[in-house]
Amino acid sequence: MKIEITKGSSPVAEFFSAPLSLEGVAELENLKFVDALLALMKEQGISRVELARRMDIQPSRVTAMLSGQGNFTTQTKVRAAFAVGAKYHHCLAPASKSVRWHAWEASEVHPAFLRAESAAKKEADVTFEIPALSHEDATAAA
Amino acid sequence: MIEIILSTIHVGSARRVVTLGLDGKDLADEFLSCLIKSDPRGAKSIKTRVRNIAEHDRYEHELTFRSVGGGIYEFKRPGLRLYAFYDEVPGLKPQLIIASNGGTKKDQDADIARAQSLRASYLAAKSQPNTKIRLIILSHEN
Numbered sequence: 001m002k003i004e005i006t007k008g009s010s011p012v013a014e015f016f017s018a019p020l021s022l023e024g025v026a027e028l029e030n031l032k033f034v035d036a037l038l039a040l041m042k043e044q045g046i047s048r049v050e051l052a053r054r055m056d057i058q059p060s061r062v063t064a065m066l067s068g069q070g071n072f073t074t075q076t077k078v079r080a081a082f083a084v085g086a087k088y089h090h091c092l093a094p095a096s097k098s099v100r101w102h103a104w105e106a107s108e109v110h111p112a113f114l115r116a117e118s119a120a121k122k123e124a125d126v127t128f129e130i131p132a133l134s135h136e137d138a139t140a141a142a
Numbered sequence: 143m144i145e146i147i148l149s150t151i152h153v154g155s156a157r158r159v160v161t162l163g164l165d166g167k168d169l170a171d172e173f174l175s176c177l178i179k180s181d182p183r184g185a186k187s188i189k190t191r192v193r194n195i196a197e198h199d200r201y202e203h204e205l206t207f208r209s210v211g212g213g214i215y216e217f218k219r220p221g222l223r224l225y226a227f228y229d230e231v232p233g234l235k236p237q238l239i240i241a242s243n244g245g246t247k248k249d250q251d252a253d254i255a256r257a258q259s260l261r262a263s264y265l266a267a268k269s270q271p272n273t274k275i276r277l278i279i280l281s282h283e284n
Contacts, residue, residue: 001268001271001273001274002273003233003274003275004274004275004276004277005276005277006276006277006278006279007279007281007283008149008278008279008281009280009281010171011175012149012161012174012178013150013151013278013280015185015189016151016152016159016174016192017152017153017280017282020189020190023186024186024190024193027186027187027190028190031190031191031194032194034203034205034206035194035203038203038204066204066205067206067218067219067220068191068206069220
């Protein structure tokens with residue numbers, strides 16, 4: 001098998017490689033949300049009907065939401081997250097910066113590696129008092 | 143000599159997405175060319191799904207990219223389907239998602255059978271020692 005690589009362009013390639021429109025970016029974010037939601041549903045064995053029941057909406061609306069179509073509101077996302085025992089997070093950062101999300105159980109990580117906790121300790125208003133050596137201790141040390 | 147033409151439409155961090163040209167025909171390119179003109183909104187939606195899935199090494203989402211049997215997956219948007227399969231070509235990174243053909247929900251069964259047949263023809267051609275694969279990369283790729 002011989003592989004030859006050439007550069008080329010076509011209307012389809014130009015369309016697909018062009019940056020996403022604002023609507024496209026919003027749909028992509030919806031798809032990422034739906035991916036995470038489906039993963040949690042699968043992990044917990046929650047069906048679409050059960051999710052609809054927990055969110056108190058029609059199953060057809062759940063199907064529409066899971067297809068990534070439409071522009072569902074923050075309230076819908078929060079309700080969906082709550083229905084699978086999760087919490088909805090969002091983040092706004094300058095476009096030039098990369099953002100990385102990481103979820104962990106605090107109990108599984110040594111406190112030294114918990115950045116937030118370390119920072120809190122560093123900034124805590126704590127003073128240490130070192131008692132002066134008593135006469136007996138000073139004598140023993142000598 | 144058999145020639146397979148793989149035309150890149152998007153390069154994600156995990157997968158390159160190409161359309162499959164066999165026997166001088168590229169059904170996925172034909173389908174997407176028509177779609178961009180006749181249903182720009184639907185085309186944009188398929189583009190968003192392609193972008194999302196190209197970021198994953200292996201991805202399955204029951205409502206937007208699901209297995210339909212015989213190694214075929216469908217990019218799914220209400221009313222529209224783009225059929226594809228995974229493949230790997232030695233020495234080529236990132237590996238491939240090959241779009242074979244597309245259609246509407248109405249013609250789903252016939253389109254899936256066509257996609258399965260195209261995949262089988264591609265794999266058979268690829269296994270021949272005298273086959274040439276021409277990979278067309280995007281004009282701005284290094």
